[in-house]
Amino acid sequence: MAFNSPPVLTAWASIVGPREGDGPWGHDFDWIMEDYLFGEQTWEKAESKMLRETVKHAISKRNFEPADVELLVAGDLLNQLVSSNFAARELSIPFLGLYGACSTMAESLIVSSMLMDGGFFAKTVAAACSHHYTAERQFRFPTEQGVQKAPSSQWTATAAGAVLLESIGVGPRITAATIGKVVDMGQKDASDMGSAMAPAAADTIKTHFQDLNLPTDYYDLVVTGDLGKVGMALAQQLFVRDGLTPQPNYSDCGVLLFDESQEVFSGGSGCGCSACVLCGPLLKKMLAGDFKRLLFVATGALMSPTSSFQGESIPGIAHAVAIEN
């Protein structure tokens, strides 16, 4: 879908954990937390505070108050969306909670953009967050347990990102978007989400180019959310299979967020991974004019520990958002 009156990204903010701050893009985030508790008693409270502070920070960049914002669209990985709900409790902005696993950032951008293009709102915030330790304890093992990770596993990023969208303003615009289908290629390995999500990403990207009838080198950068090294390699193979030529200039937020030496195996993951890379380095580079057209494709693995234990495969989803200067 293409937007008639493209919403403008007038401000954005990102908060990341210490480990993400040590990564190659440490300078491009607004706020690097000193520890994973962020001055709170529990990791869940810390995650909620991260989202709240990121939203506040993005709004304050335009000298607005939270009360000036008409709608907050946000999501996270936790059961019943507690981080987002509790953040919205403090902010008291009208709120829509979304769950798209790690694809939430693109989903929140799309929902906000559609509501704005439809004329319902003029100022909205789209946001997403994740926390390594809350995700670990919900999806995997207790954090102090000595377990060995597979080389295809990924490190859930501790990060949050928020974008302030306005119907009139100066900045990059959201010109088009593609809502993805749930694609399941029968992958079952919960320590290899990249392989589960890559087909969804490839499908959405292909559909996006077909729908809008664009040449595949139209974008200066096509970036997927959190496929990691394994998923990224697979996605590139799928581009070849689908005949996407010339190959789009392609990368992945999960691969970008961390250094080789940071022991994150295949790369970063989580809603916060794509959210902070978008709201940190990517939009900063767009503002500086390093690239003009960006296709942001956040990817999600739609599984729960229960579905995995019951032998279900892992369906993937991907949503694409085109951001142009």
Next chain:
Amino acid sequence: MTAPDPKQLKKIAIEEYETLVQRVKPKPPVLKNSFWAFVVGGLICMLAQAIQNYLMARGMAKTDASSSTSVIMIFLGALFTGIGIYNELGKIAGAGSIVPITGFSNAIVASAMEFKREGYIFGVGARIFSVAGPTLVFGFVISVLIGVIKVFIST
């Protein structure tokens, strides 16, 4: 000629994708992992043996010394989990640090630490065996079975 069955086509696509995944996916370094599992697991067992020998040298009977050694090793596993060393060890050693009794202790203490924030009853109390539970359940089942077999053999 009939049209191809969409289910069949989907199945072929899934198989093709699986082949691709297997080609791209990095293999775990089995040799390196086995080596470290052997070294760390071996060292834990050597330590336990040294403790047992020491206790026996101080005049303890063999069965008493074995029980005391288990208790000490469980304590050490819990201690090193508490100060955050055991999970680092587990990253390198894998099964080498999971299989010994210290690994069992690690699984229980890690769960207890993890759920302390939900309170002592619904957190620690309810979740402490969330990882180690299966070991206990099947341990009990097997011990009952062995007991039954023993009754039959001895009569």
